Amino acid sequence: xxxxxxxxxxxxxxxFIALYLWLHxxxxxxxxxxGASGGxxxxxxxxxxxxxxxxxAFYGVVGYFALLVVAVVALRPAALxxxxxxxxxxxxxxxxxxxxxxxxxxxxxxxxxxxxWCVGSAVVIxxxxxxxxxxxxxxxxxxxxEALPPPPDPRA
Amino acid sequence: xxxxxxxxAVxxxxxxxxxxxxxxxGGGAPAAAAGPPPTVxxxxxxxxxxxxxxxxxxxxxxxxxxxxxxxxxxTVQMPTIKEQLxxxxxxxxRFRDDPLAIHQYSRFAAHAAQCAGxxxxxxxxxDQLFTHHQWAQTGRDPSSLFRGFAQAVGVDxxxxxxxMQSGRYAxxxxxSRQEADKLQVNGTPTFFINGKELxxxxxxxxxxxxxxxxxxxxxxxxxxxxxxxxxxSPARH
Numbered sequence: 072x073x074x075x076x077x078x079x080x081x082x083x084x085x086x087f088i089a090l091y092l093w094l095h096x097x098x099x100x101x102x103x104x105x106g107a108s109g110g111x112x113x114x115x116x117x118x119x120x121x122x123x124x125x126x127x128a129f130y131g132v133v134g135y136f137a138l139l140v141v142a143v144v145a146l147r148p149a150a151l152x153x154x155x156x157x158x159x160x161x162x163x164x165x166x167x168x169x170x171x172x173x174x175x176x177x178x179x180x181x182x183x184x185x186x187x188w189c190v191g192s193a194v195v196i197x198x199x200x201x202x203x204x205x206x207x208x209x210x211x212x213x214x215x216x217e218a219l220p221p222p223p224d225p226r227a
Numbered sequence: 228x229x230x231x232x233x234x235x236a237v238x239x240x241x242x243x244x245x246x247x248x249x250x251x252x253g254g255g256a257p258a259a260a261a262g263p264p265p266t267v268x269x270x271x272x273x274x275x276x277x278x279x280x281x282x283x284x285x286x287x288x289x290x291x292x293x294x295x296x297x298x299x300x301x302t303v304q305m306p307t308i309k310e311q312l313x314x315x316x317x318x319x320x321r322f323r324d325d326p327l328a329i330h331q332y333s334r335f336a337a338h339a340a341q342c343a344g345x346x347x348x349x350x351x352x353x354d355q356l357f358t359h360h361q362w363a364q365t366g367r368d369p370s371s372l373f374r375g376f377a378q379a380v381g382v383d384x385x386x387x388x389x390x391m392q393s394g395r396y397a398x399x400x401x402x403s404r405q406e407a408d409k410l411q412v413n414g415t416p417t418f419f420i421n422g423k424e425l426x427x428x429x430x431x432x433x434x435x436x437x438x439x440x441x442x443x444x445x446x447x448x449x450x451x452x453x454x455x456x457x458x459x460s461p462a463r464h
Binding site for chain 1: 231234235238239242243245246249250367368371
């Protein structure tokens with residue numbers, strides 16, 4: 072349960088980072104707040120800032136939103152004992168993590184610029200990925216029938 | 228469990244406020260660079276030029292960076308004109324601003340080009356503004372995009388920011404616009420050849436300019452060649 076809560080919180084943080092970058096890519100808010108280095112402008116205006124016709128940050132918004140929704144749904148009492156949710160979270164986090172590795176490679180070796188917001192997002196998705204991996208190893212909550220106390224005997 | 232959802236909701240609200248604050252303080256087109264200045268002073272600047280100073284023909288173009296026809300002319304016709312007429316020393320091309328009132332960001336774009344020009348990158352910046360002309364169709368604030376263009380061509384971003392924030396060249400641009408008004412320029416791009424307006428029924432091509440320049444040179448009295456201009460290679464000023 073703790074892992075799912077942590078993933079929900081981290082996904083929420085990542086969602087707002089991606090949302091800010093996406094809104095900026097759409098032209099809202101003027102110059103991006105990125106410190107004096109200007110790396111965010113370099114990255115955001117590079118040709119790699121668009122993937123399949125959409126701003127890269129848009130995929131971040133969708134990915135983090137999906138992680139948040141799945142984590143919150145998996146926190147329902149009825150879903151707590153179902154380990155399949157851990158697998159779903161781990162699969163989503165792995166996709167995001169692999170995409171982040173690709174984007175970090177592009178930043179470092181093709182654009183030669185570092186965007187602090189992108190680094191923030193990379194840290195968040197890495198933490199989500201590690202947490203989701205650890206959740207696969209943790210024992211499942213015992214909510215099966217055998218673990219529950221026997222129902223009271225109506226004849227008593 | 229309920230406590231966790233409360234914490235999550237509070238965090239969402241805090242983050243939403245933070246993002247809104249970032250977007251609101253992100254700036255936008257600085258008013259000093261985006262609007263007309265209250266006063267106009269002639270700083271003696273008469274436009275950036277391409278070509279040799281002693282070229283027999285001078286063409287002045289009044290342009291608007293947001294104008295799609297200007298962008299088409301700059302990206303489609305200008306490369307051939309440069310190759311055939313400017314680099315061969317036959318034409319000197321002068322660029323003057325005429326930001327039209329119907330365009331929201333043309334004055335701002337002209338100012339961005341001037342700020343890049345202060346660092347020797349006017350033509351590189353103009354290329355960026357015309358080549359990536361999608362900004363003119365979106366209607367969105369292009370300030371961060373222009374800053375990216377400036378950085379892409381090697382302009383120091385801090386000096387660029389200071390120039391844009393202060394509206395350093397707003398008077399220069401307005402002076403050029405008023406000059407265009409006095410010359411009764413009623414659209415962009417408008418061309419003058421050796422001070423006389425060229426009139427076209429359609430957007431002229433490089434062949435039109437070649438024919439006109441050939442004709443002007445053929446009917447001009449021969450000029451004594453100055454040693455200085457003869458040695459000078461095609462230059463950007």
